[in-house]
Amino acid sequence: MSQLSAATAPPEPAEAGLSEAAKKIEGRSPWQLAFERLRRDRVAVGSAIMIVIIALIAIFAPLAKRITGHGPAGQYRDTGLSPAGIPVGPNGMFWFGTDELGRDVLVRVIYGARISLLAGVAAASIAVLVGVVIGLAAGYFGGAVDTVLSRFMDVVLSLPYLVFAIALVSVIGSSMQVSIGVIAFFSFSSVGRIVRGQVLSIKEKEYVEAARSLGAGNMRIMFVDVLPNVLAPVIVYVTLLIPLSIVFEAALSFLGLGVVPPTPTWGGMLSDAINYYQVAWWYLVFPGAALLVTTLAFNLLGDSVRDAFDPRYNRLFAAEE
Amino acid sequence: MSTETLLRLENVVKHFPVHSTRLLRRTEGVVHAVDGVDLDVRRGETVGLVGETGCGKSTLARCILRLYDLTSGRITFGDTDITELSRRKMRPHRKRMQMIFQDPYGSLNPRRRVGPIIGDPFAIQNVADGEERKRKVQELMELVGLNPEHYNRFPAEFSGGQRQRIGVARALALRPEVIVCDEPVSALDVSIQAQIINLLDDLQDEFGLTYIFIAHDLSIVERVSDRVAVMYLGKIVEFGPTEQIYNHPRHPYTKALLSAMPSADPDVAEARERIVLRGDVPSPIDPPSGCSFHPRCPKAQQHCVDVEPPLEVKFTDPPAHRAACHFPVGDGEVLAHATPELALDTEGDVL
Amino acid sequence: MLKFLVRRLTLGVAVMWVVATAVFILYFIAPHDVARTLAGKQSTERVIQLIRHRLGLDKPITEQYLDYLNRLLHGDLGYSYVNSMPVVNVIKEDLPITASVAFGGAILWLLIGVSAGVLAATRPRSFLDRTVTAFALFFYSMPVFLLGQLFLLLLFFRLTMAGFDIFPGGGYVPFAASPGEWLRHLILPWFTVALVSASTYARLTRGSMLEVLGEDYIRTARSKGLRERRVIYRHGLRAGMSPVVTQFGIDLGTLLGGVILTETVFGLPGLGQQIVTSISDGDLPVIMGLVLLASGFIVLANIVVDALYAVLDPRVRLT
Numbered sequence: 001m002s003q004l005s006a007a008t009a010p011p012e013p014a015e016a017g018l019s020e021a022a023k024k025i026e027g028r029s030p031w032q033l034a035f036e037r038l039r040r041d042r043v044a045v046g047s048a049i050m051i052v053i054i055a056l057i058a059i060f061a062p063l064a065k066r067i068t069g070h071g072p073a074g075q076y077r078d079t080g081l082s083p084a085g086i087p088v089g090p091n092g093m094f095w096f097g098t099d100e101l102g103r104d105v106l107v108r109v110i111y112g113a114r115i116s117l118l119a120g121v122a123a124a125s126i127a128v129l130v131g132v133v134i135g136l137a138a139g140y141f142g143g144a145v146d147t148v149l150s151r152f153m154d155v156v157l158s159l160p161y162l163v164f165a166i167a168l169v170s171v172i173g174s175s176m177q178v179s180i181g182v183i184a185f186f187s188f189s190s191v192g193r194i195v196r197g198q199v200l201s202i203k204e205k206e207y208v209e210a211a212r213s214l215g216a217g218n219m220r221i222m223f224v225d226v227l228p229n230v231l232a233p234v235i236v237y238v239t240l241l242i243p244l245s246i247v248f249e250a251a252l253s254f255l256g257l258g259v260v261p262p263t264p265t266w267g268g269m270l271s272d273a274i275n276y277y278q279v280a281w282w283y284l285v286f287p288g289a290a291l292l293v294t295t296l297a298f299n300l301l302g303d304s305v306r307d308a309f310d311p312r313y314n315r316l317f318a319a320e321e
Numbered sequence: 322m323s324t325e326t327l328l329r330l331e332n333v334v335k336h337f338p339v340h341s342t343r344l345l346r347r348t349e350g351v352v353h354a355v356d357g358v359d360l361d362v363r364r365g366e367t368v369g370l371v372g373e374t375g376c377g378k379s380t381l382a383r384c385i386l387r388l389y390d391l392t393s394g395r396i397t398f399g400d401t402d403i404t405e406l407s408r409r410k411m412r413p414h415r416k417r418m419q420m421i422f423q424d425p426y427g428s429l430n431p432r433r434r435v436g437p438i439i440g441d442p443f444a445i446q447n448v449a450d451g452e453e454r455k456r457k458v459q460e461l462m463e464l465v466g467l468n469p470e471h472y473n474r475f476p477a478e479f480s481g482g483q484r485q486r487i488g489v490a491r492a493l494a495l496r497p498e499v500i501v502c503d504e505p506v507s508a509l510d511v512s513i514q515a516q517i518i519n520l521l522d523d524l525q526d527e528f529g530l531t532y533i534f535i536a537h538d539l540s541i542v543e544r545v546s547d548r549v550a551v552m553y554l555g556k557i558v559e560f561g562p563t564e565q566i567y568n569h570p571r572h573p574y575t576k577a578l579l580s581a582m583p584s585a586d587p588d589v590a591e592a593r594e595r596i597v598l599r600g601d602v603p604s605p606i607d608p609p610s611g612c613s614f615h616p617r618c619p620k621a622q623q624h625c626v627d628v629e630p631p632l633e634v635k636f637t638d639p640p641a642h643r644a645a646c647h648f649p650v651g652d653g654e655v656l657a658h659a660t661p662e663l664a665l666d667t668e669g670d671v672l
Numbered sequence: 673m674l675k676f677l678v679r680r681l682t683l684g685v686a687v688m689w690v691v692a693t694a695v696f697i698l699y700f701i702a703p704h705d706v707a708r709t710l711a712g713k714q715s716t717e718r719v720i721q722l723i724r725h726r727l728g729l730d731k732p733i734t735e736q737y738l739d740y741l742n743r744l745l746h747g748d749l750g751y752s753y754v755n756s757m758p759v760v761n762v763i764k765e766d767l768p769i770t771a772s773v774a775f776g777g778a779i780l781w782l783l784i785g786v787s788a789g790v791l792a793a794t795r796p797r798s799f800l801d802r803t804v805t806a807f808a809l810f811f812y813s814m815p816v817f818l819l820g821q822l823f824l825l826l827l828f829f830r831l832t833m834a835g836f837d838i839f840p841g842g843g844y845v846p847f848a849a850s851p852g853e854w855l856r857h858l859i860l861p862w863f864t865v866a867l868v869s870a871s872t873y874a875r876l877t878r879g880s881m882l883e884v885l886g887e888d889y890i891r892t893a894r895s896k897g898l899r900e901r902r903v904i905y906r907h908g909l910r911a912g913m914s915p916v917v918t919q920f921g922i923d924l925g926t927l928l929g930g931v932i933l934t935e936t937v938f939g940l941p942g943l944g945q946q947i948v949t950s951i952s953d954g955d956l957p958v959i960m961g962l963v964l965l966a967s968g969f970i971v972l973a974n975i976v977v978d979a980l981y982a983v984l985d986p987r988v989r990l991t
Contacts, residue, residue, distance in 0.1 A: 029475060030432060155687055157922060158974060160966040162929030163947065167963045170951045171698045206428035210491065213386050215415035216445045217408070228432035247815045251933060254817050255948055270817060274937060277825045284825055288818045295813040303809065 030232070037308040044304030050297040058113035070094075070104035072111040073262040077102045087280040097282035099272060105282060108264035109290050115253075115265045116294060119176065120246035123183035127245075128238050130184065131191025136230070138192065139199025140222050150196065153189040161186040162251065169257040176259050183248045187241055194237060198230040232309045239302035243295040250291055266291045327531055328362040328385070328499060333394035335377075335384050339606065350606045354380040356555035357394070359632070362499070367525070367532040369546030369563065371539060371578065373602060377555040378535045379423075382501045385533065386420055387411055398499075416446055419492035423504035425484035429476035435462075435487055436472035442494040461490040465520060482513035489520060499531045507536060518545060539582045543567055548641070551575045554605055554613040557632065561642030569652055571635045571644035573618050576656060596656050612647065619656050620648045680978065684971040691967040695960045696740055700733070749961035754953050759961035762946065769844050769942035774931045776858055777865025781927075785870035786916065789877025793912075794904055796882060804874055811871035816930045820864040820937035827860060842939040861938050865930045869923060876919055881912040914981060921977035924970050 038044045057064075065071055080102030082088055087098045096106035138149035165182045172178050202208065203226060211225050252258040253267025261268060269287040277284045335355040355377045362368050370378050383389045385396060387403060395404050403414055419442075422428035429438055440458045443449045449457050459469035465486040476484055485505060492500050502521065506514040518541065524530060536542050542549055543563060550560040551572065559572040570576045577596040598617045603609050609616050615625040624647055634640055635649040650656065724730050731739070743750070749759035792804040811819075828841040839860050845853040884890065885908050893903045932944030939945070943962055950958040 029434075030477075155690060158687065158925070158970055159691070160925040160928040160963075160970050162925070162932055163963050163966040166932075166947055166951060167695070167698060167959050170954070170959055171956070205430075206422045206424050207430040209383070209388055210420070210422060210428050210488075211441065211445070212388055213415065213420045214442050214445045214491075215412040216441070220445065224433075225430055229430070243813060250815055251817065251929070254933065255936065256952065267817075270821060274821060274824075277821060278829050281825060284821050288822065291818060292814060295815070296810065299809060299813045 034232070034305075034308040038304060041304045041308065043300050044308070047297040047300040047304070050293065051301065054113055054294055054297070055117060057110055058117050061110045061114055064107050064110045068093075068095075068104060068107055070107045072107050072264050073103065075101045075103055080104065087276060087283060089280070090282055096286045097280060099269070099280070099283050100276055105269075105286050108269060109266070109287050112264045112266040112269060112287060113290065113294070115176070115259055115263065116246050116249060116291070119180055119183065119249035119259075120242045120298075123180045123187065123245040123249070124238055124241040126180065126184035127187035127241060128191050128234060131188040132195050132227075132230075132234060134188065135192035135195025136199055136222055136227065139196040140203055140218070140226060146196075149192070153192050153196075156186065156189040157193070159186070165248075165252065166255065166257060169252065174252075174257045174260060179249055179252050179258050182252070183245050186248075187245065191234065191237055191241070194233055195230050198233060199226055202226050202229050236302065236306045236309055239298060239305045243298035243302070246291070246295055246298070325364045326361045327364040327399060328360075328533075329395075329397040330358055330360040330385070331395040331397075333358045333360075333381070333384055333396065334392045335380055335389055336392045353555050353605045353608050355384060356608065358552075358555075358557050360550060360557065360560070362531060362533060364498070364531055365525075365529050366547040367534050367545050369542035369549040370533060370535045370552060371537060371542050371549060372552035373537060375602060375605070376552045377605070378537075378552055379503055380555075381552070382420065382503045382533065382535055385501055386415075386418060412446070416442075416495040417497050418499040418501065419495065419497040421485075421488050421492045421500060421502045421505045424508055425481050425488060426476075426508075428488055429484055431476055434473050434475055435467075435479070438476070439487060439490045439494060442491060446495060448495065457494070458490075461494055464524075465490045465493070480513075481509050482516060485509060485513075485517050486520065489517070489524070493524065493528075496528065497530070499533065501533045501535070503535045504537070505534075506541065507538060514541065521545070539567075539578060551578065554603065554608050556613065556645070558614065558646070559644040560632065561644075562639070565638065565642040569638065569642070571638070571642070571649040572614075572646045573620050573648075573650055573656060574614050575644070576650050612645070620650075622648065676979070677975070680975045684975060687971050688964075688968060691964060692741065692744055693737075695963055696737055699956060699960065744964070749964065750957035752950075752958050753955045754950075754958075759957050762958055763943065763961060763965060766941065766943045766946050768846070769940055770931060770935070770944060772847070772854070772858055773861050773865060773934060773940060773942060774927060776862040777931065777934070778927055780862050781866035781870045782873065782916075782920070784866055785873025786877050786913070788870070788874040790881055790904070790909065790912075792874065792878045793881035793885065801878075804878070808871040808874045811867050812875075814868055816864060816868050817933045817937050819868060820861070820934055823860045823864060824937065842937075844940045844942075861934045861940060864934045864937070865927070868930065869926060872923070873916060873919070877912065877916055880915045881908060884908050884912040887911075917977060917981045921974045921981075924973050924977075928966050928969070 061072075070076065076094075076098065079093060080088060080098035087100055087102070088094060090097045094104050094106065096104070096109060099105055099108070134149055134153070138146045138153075165186060168182050169178055208221055208225050211221050216225075249258060250265070250267030250270070253265040254271045256268075256271065258267055259265050266287045270284065270291070273280070273284040273287070333355055334353075334357055337352040337354055339350040339352060358381060360368070370381065372378050380389065384391055387396075387406070391404055395402060397403070398414060398418065401414065403411065406414065429435075436455065436458050437444075439461055440454050443454045443457065448454075455472070459472060462469045462472070467483060467486050467490065471479075476487065479487065488505075505521070506517050509517065521532065522545070525532060532545070534542065534545050546563045548561060549563050549566045550557045551566070551574065552558070553574050559566060559570065559575045566575060567579065570579055577598050580596040596619070599619075600617050603613065603616060609626075610629075611627050612618070612621070612625045612630050615621040618625065628647070630645045630647045632643045632645040634642060635644050635646070636651065747760060749763075751758055752762060788804045788808070792801040795801055823839075824841060828839045831838060832841075840857050843857060845857050847854040881904075885904070890903060890908055894900075931942070932947060934940070935942045935944035936948055943965075947959060947962045949955075950962075
């Protein structure tokens with residue numbers, strides 16, 4: 001019998017060469033590998049740098065106030081408006097021009113970055129946290145838990161979210177927290193569905209069975225064995241959820257349902273600009289460009305992150321399942 | 322090998338309901354994965370469990386480890402009836418029985434390092450902590466022939482054989498009494514299979530382990546097992562000492578399985594008749610009446626359709642050798658070959 | 673098929689009930705005294721009590737809830753706080769505008785998205801493919817309202833200033849009044865609605881088509897000597913469209929959101945604009961009526977999309 005004769009054969013070379021391979025003792029985790037790939041991706045590095053710059057601008061916004069001498073809500077009717085009361089264009093004093101109240105568009109765009117980034121990151125984080133927990137529970141426990149949670153997510157997903165967000169905000173009243181909460185509420189379901197789908201396949205893996213055979217409890221299996229394996233698609237999704245949330249916040253502000261004026265937001269500025277674009281293109285173009293550059297940077301990064309984690313995955317926008 | 326029975330299975334049944342995928346789930350049928358199995362395993366022996374894919378071997382293994390709850394029947398481990406133990410009550414018993422899985426790729430979490438994977442049993446059972454755990458894990462790695470310095474590597478950085486060694490180390494961590502090996506080498510290259518088998522052998526000698534060894538490769542089972550049980554459609558159709566089963570098979574199914582066994586000796590291979598079974602393995606959702614092997618059996622008669630044969634001693638066999646067949650195969654008896662036309666469309670029927 | 677419809681309709685009714693209940697709860701937690709609002713600032717406490725009684729607001733909450741559901745079933749969405757018009761009439765008035773924007777936009781969105789995706793997929797890695805991908809990413813990052821405003825700035829304002837009076841600067845002309853003007857006024861809104869979402873569909877179609885075109889049966893079709901065009905459009909497109917159709921069902925909510933924002937940008941007096949003015953007026957009945965309408969539309973449209981999905985992919989059985 002072949003097996004019997006092989007039993008006395010010397011060990012295979014791969015196993016014999018252990019000492020040589022031992023030079024590189026620390027294995028590289030899949031995360032490290034993905035990060036390596038990202039670092040070699042020029043688009044990823046470029047967009048990451050762009051995001052860092054935007055974040056720095058947001059953090060050091062008060063510096064802009066110091067340099068220009070214009071506060072984000074300050075109205076400079078003498079210098080910032082023409083005698084006829086029309087906004088002045090970009091000049092040495094107002095680099096990005098002024099708005100209809102004589103406020104410095106540059107300073108307001110810079111301060112607006114704070115709101116956009118904060119709302120985007122906070123809403124996406126909450127959505128991911130909630131989505132991961134719900135998706136994990138639905139996928140892992142299955143049965144009635146799954147039915148209830150999945151149906152709930154389906155309903156939320158099928159709602160006309162902007163219409164609902166409008167209704168919610170108009171009842172609760174608008175504020176930063178409400179915006180973040182509403183955005184998170186309408187985003188967690190997609191995270192939850194992705195996680196659920198992943199968990200469904202992972203919980204059938206033998207290593208989960210192995211953990212169970214060792215006597216591991218549900219919590220340990222969920223968080224030690226299952227969760228790390230669903231994180232890759234979640235991370236990919238987060239980088240794409242942040243720009244979506246930024247746009248969502250801007251849309252709410254645009255409709256007058258976001259952060260309360262006079263706090264500058266990009267969406268709010270665009271909303272005001274709609275009445276002035278014929279006389280003050282800068283009023284529309286600069287906040288618009290800021291918004292576009294930010295979302296573009298995040299989307300480009302998200303695209304690269306997806307490639308880094310799974311080079312074969314080319315159906316980013318495909319429905320799950 | 323002692324005569325103490327360590328593990329006893331009595332009429333173990335595991336059925337899986339088949340649900341429709343509707344909103345309101347309705348049970349539409351039942352898969353008879355394991356359908357009344359009696360088995361006793363003595364301390365220190367290796368019991369081989371053979372049968373075709375889908376015959377219920379793996380389900381039985383998972384029932385023994387209580388990864389599945391039984392539909393009915395009883396499992397006694399040592400002095401304890403573990404059939405109905407809750408998750409919490411089961412935990413201390415899990416130290417005493419472990420499993421080695423078939424797929425060396427699927428059984429190791431790809432996102433965790435090898436050290437923590439092997440250390441899992443200690444973590445879950447709260448046995449050793451910190452440095453002590455690491456030391457114990459590295460001892461285990463050495464024991465199974467892995468380089469302890471690879472503690473921080475990921476499973477992906479190991480070959481299939483090495484991964485299976487990791488699985489063995491994990492199973493061995495808590496010094497169990499029984500290890501259920503679910504096709505532990507079938508996913509490996511032939512040359513590496515022997516190494517793992519030898520490792521398991523050595524470990525059995527060193528720690529007095531009891532193995533339940535599941536495989537569909539009959540030559541490996543012959544090599545490792547003291548006794549062999551042959552499964553067909555969720556039932557044990559023949560059970561006995563290895564030498565008996567291989568030299569004096571009584572059940573036509575066993576005979577057919579053995580006839581398909583590859584042989585290194587061309588003369589033996591030439592001389593042996595190759596029995597080709599008719600038809601496919603029937604669906605376990607709707608198993609045949611009587612003897613479930615009857616639709617494919619060359620010796621089947623009306624009696625086989627009507628009455629299910631009990632597992633009992635045939636001819637002058639020793640009492641440990643029992644087969645479930647109304648018309649057992651005698652020594653030297655030649656089973657009728659299937660007709661050529663029928664044989665044509667039964668490719669891959671026998672292993 | 674009938675079974676499918678019944679099942680989906682039941683599910684739809686369930687969703688609508690959840691939505692209606694949510695709306696009802698929102699009414700109640702709203703920091704808004706309906707009777708006081710209706711009575712006006714100068715009214716006495718007695719008048720307010722009277723209105724409260726007439727509206728049934730003094731009844732127990734469960735009874736009010738049942739009354740409310742009953743009224744909904746009879747198509748009564750209540751009255752606007754602002755001008756006391758039945759909400760149903762408000763909707764009837766504005767619906768044609770919104771429907772014009774939504775349908776035109778959706779058709780254009782699918783047309784642009786799918787054709788760009790197919791073009792890119794048939795010539796993978798070509799210049800065309802990369803251009804489509806770049807444009808898709810660009811428009812995907814573009815907020816709807818920003819795109820609309822840029823259209824206004826560049827295509828209406830700058831072009832008109834330069835003497836090319838092609839696109840109007842907003843407003844709506846009913847189809848019945850002048851089909852040509854109707855079209856002219858809707859072109860920019862349509863593209864605004866369409867382009868952002870089309871980018872998603874271009875990428876989705878491209879990915880799906882690439883996958884399908886790599887499959888065995890496509891190679892079989894090719895090896896039979898079928899013309900490439902026929903292979904792609906006859907065999908590939910049909911299978912490649914399935915994920916696109918599924919996604920379309922999910923994205924209907926996005927469509928409505930886009931329509932609301934687009935109407936606001938272009939000053940189209942449709943339902944979107946109505947909901948925005950209702951917010952500033954605190955006109956809850958109108959807001960809630962529109963929420964119910966939008967949800968109902970989504971539920972119905974999803975059933976249609978699912979049925980369409982089955983037509984495209986014969987493997988899907990409607991059960």
